[in-house]
Amino acid sequence: MLEPTQYLTPAQIVAELDKYIIGQHDAKRNVAIALRNRWRRMHAAPDMQKEIVPNNILMIGATGVGKTEIARRLASIADAPFTKVEASKFTEVGYVGRDVESMVRDLVEQSVNMVKMRKKEEVKAQAVQVVEDIILDALIPPVSTAGSKPVADYSLDDNRIPDSDQELNERTREKFRLKIRSGELDDRKIDIKVQQTGSPGVGVMGPGIDEASMMNIQEMLNGLMPKKTKKRKVTIAEARKILLEEEAVKLIDMDEVKEEAIQKAENAGVIFIDEIDKVASSSNKAGGPDVSREGVQRDLLPIVEGSTVSTKYGVINTDHILFIAAGAFHVAKPSDLIPELQGRFPIRVELSSLTKEDFYRILKFPKNALTKQYEALLSAEDVELTFDDEALEKLAEIAFEVNNEVENIGARRLHTVVSRLLNDILFDVPDKIGANAHIQITKELVEERLSPMVKNRDLSQYIL
Incomplete structure (x- = not known):
């Protein structure tokens, strides 16, 4: 049986994802349905359980819009084994990258660790x-x-x-x-x-x-x-x-752990294949790198379709593992994937680019917001750090502007901007700024430290 945390309804799953991820409602809805469907399958008539296959999801969107975070948080909500791989790792020169089956072995390893941790708590x-x-x-x-x-x-x-x-x-x-x-x-x-x-x-x-x-x-x-x-x-x-x-x-009984881990990986495992657009052939050339890319797709196909993979813990069947693939698809298109692989990802979700308002909400509301992370870091030194709302709006505006002018890397730009803003403060604590100090980040401070870099295009390309 699946874990009790997987009894969440689709609406409850979306509400949990909303605590960490801003926007992307369609993507959240689709992954919530996919997760709930696993519970539904396990409670369906026994003769139909094997027939019900997961609806694998293909997420399309630029870097930094939340594709990986959605998949990772979904696995965390479900208390499910999760592994992330990059499809480009399988495309080294001459195709000497990792064996595609290694992603399934990584998933089983993760599952064993999860079960072992729970068993240790029990004893x-x-x-x-x-x-x-x-x-x-x-x-x-x-x-x-x-x-x-x-x-x-x-x-x-x-x-x-x-x-x-x-x-x-x-x-x-x-x-x-x-x-x-x-x-x-x-x-x-x-x-x-x-x-x-x-x-x-x-x-x-x-x-x-x-x-x-x-x-x-x-x-x-x-x-x-x-x-x-x-x-x-x-x-x-x-x-x-x-x-x-x-x-x-x-x-603990390791044989019992292995058996339970295999079952958990088979019925609740999530494999996230990132950068799948990198193995899509963008042309119909007869040779060159496109041949290798198509070879990777054909190697991925049996794993996603459902096959048995040998691991050091036993044989695992991949029929009911949920695969979530993602890619920016700037050059290649989803239709450039081989038809058989396209058919194994029936749910298509396009993630929207982040707006200035999204950036503001990302800085303010999530439980793991970047501002809250820095506040927690400085609280370890007994220094109180707070951000004015106007300062957050200015940070969001700067990040959005730099993304438009230099290169759009989504929410990851906020890490660069906030880090640049706070570097001097982080260096001065605790030598110059002692315990019990209160640091207020205002709009004026943000403008003073970051605006000159944004205005200097050459400088912003290197620093921001």
Whole structure:
């Protein structure tokens, strides 16, 4: 079954996306429907579930208008494994780029990590108890039943005299257990045994070997080699972090994790293929780079259509993975893609260019707005940063103007403009601008620092 977060209705999904992304309502509606359809498929009649295929989406729009952010936030809302690839990575000279199946293997890896993290949280309480015992053993080793003298602290605040060394040891351990839990001993150093991470690389002589086979060989050799441990002297606080990770991994069933991760990737996975226009043939030449581009499309086709891919965690079927492709399509057109690939992306969404008003709203309203990010950065230095509304309007106007005159890179231009505005302030904190200071960004300050650069076209090309 899908996760509870995927029970959101299309309207609720759009409302969640609105918290982070300004505008692009059509694109949000379409991805919201695609996400809800996954829940609908999983609750359809069993004999129809395999027949219902996802409506893959092709997003068309200039750089910086929100294509990647929409796909990434969608996966986050759905708590779904998500991977982003650039189609141009598969078009190196002579077509020696990454194997197209690697995008599916990356998705499975992401899915395994997500499931493993959730499983670790489930066993965390149990792991904490085990780690506590390990740390306690390092501080106060338990005595044997033979009655040997314990290594313990005898100055106990207890009126009753212990019956045996073992009882004395147990009482001492309980006192130290309370101190460990309270953090009183966090700075004390102890010796612990930890597993050595990493294994030597494996080289294979002879003909080339594909990526999946290489991973399987590496995994097999890792399983055959004995696990090595080494002793480290660390503080109890550090030991708790190191050991908690190790013990949590021991408590989870990796076979169960792999099985659940494969199922999650197959039914909820999202693969975002960016720059797909770069592999579209813009002419009908008989040779040259267009041949390589068409080759990439034909290699992508079976993955998007639905096929089985071998990964180190098992075989995954791509029939129900949601593929979202995106491209600017300035030179090539969607119709320049091979017909079979076009047919696998039936939903077409054109994202509109951002206006000056959009820039203003991007700076002011999203939960992760750039202005809020800088306010959070300076708050770490106990410096309060605020922006006047008129200052935000001027920043939006400058970013829009530079995009029109130099090159349109969408909302990414705001990063350049705001960074240029605040550079001196960021440098002067905390040396010249101390704690508890309040910095107000006004329209006049924005004009003073940025307007000369905008007016100087040659300068703006290099700086803004």
